[in-house]
Amino acid sequence: MFLRIDHVGxxxxxxxxxxxxxxxxxxxQVVHREVNEAQGVREAMLHIADGEGGGSYIQLxxxxxxxxxxxxxxxxxxxxxxxxxxxxxxxRGAMGELAGxxxxxxxxxxxxxxxxxxxxxxxxxxxxxxxxxxVEAPRQ
Amino acid sequence: MFLRIDHVGxxxxxxxxxxxxxxxxxxxQVVHREVNEAQGVREAMLHIADGEGGGSYIQLxxxxxxxxxxxxxxxxxxxxxxxxxxxxxxxRGAMGELAGxxxxxxxxxxxxxxxxxxxxxxxxxxxxxxxxxxVEAPRQ
Numbered sequence: 001m002f003l004r005i006d007h008v009g010x011x012x013x014x015x016x017x018x019x020x021x022x023x024x025x026x027x028x029q030v031v032h033r034e035v036n037e038a039q040g041v042r043e044a045m046l047h048i049a050d051g052e053g054g055g056s057y058i059q060l061x062x063x064x065x066x067x068x069x070x071x072x073x074x075x076x077x078x079x080x081x082x083x084x085x086x087x088x089x090x091x092r093g094a095m096g097e098l099a100g101x102x103x104x105x106x107x108x109x110x111x112x113x114x115x116x117x118x119x120x121x122x123x124x125x126x127x128x129x130x131x132x133x134x135v136e137a138p139r140q
Numbered sequence: 141m142f143l144r145i146d147h148v149g150x151x152x153x154x155x156x157x158x159x160x161x162x163x164x165x166x167x168x169q170v171v172h173r174e175v176n177e178a179q180g181v182r183e184a185m186l187h188i189a190d191g192e193g194g195g196s197y198i199q200l201x202x203x204x205x206x207x208x209x210x211x212x213x214x215x216x217x218x219x220x221x222x223x224x225x226x227x228x229x230x231x232r233g234a235m236g237e238l239a240g241x242x243x244x245x246x247x248x249x250x251x252x253x254x255x256x257x258x259x260x261x262x263x264x265x266x267x268x269x270x271x272x273x274x275v276e277a278p279r280q
Contacts, residue, residue, distance in 0.1 A: 004189040051191025079269035081221040129219035
């Protein structure tokens, strides 16, 4: 089902400071920024590598406010890894397959993700405490 | 500095149960198992993808006892993402570069990692709350 580790989502208080840190410390570069109002985050994708199954990124996430999912996460756990996202070829097909195995989906249908991808989140309690996202890249 | 997302390390209470879950739910396969006494863990690597910079894996980690780093992590935070590991070509060189930038290293010299790699951990407080590992794959 998984084509790649698409990205690791990291929650932070200040997106611009954290981008600067990653760029200056590790030499990685921002390839995309966006504000996702529906998810309540300001985010940036930092490119790590490319593979047969697509690119891999670090996704830095700053909440748009304290009452957003990432805002609540930061208040409870502090800065750190928020979720893992895996690339899939067919997010709707994967949703059906996983629902059939009893995995709860946090979205009824795919929604907009970074860089025009289609995404779904799986319930972390059904994936060993890991908030898990599936990402279908846009058609080229 | 980073060649790939080498792996995401996930802490769990029962390695065999979690392997079975990942295999049956997502169709990923175990390609390596080992017990790392020095780190106090029993671990398995599940292959996700290959890229120009090497392979990407999920690493499942079960502590050998409650007084190990992963045992303490589980007691405090429960099951979930424990660390992110990035592939590098020269772990000693990366250590020198990062120490020069003020990043604290948790190891004075590289130590043994999964699949005969050489690894070092960076202090999570210096990397925005993320326990970060660098991995140099063994020479082919």
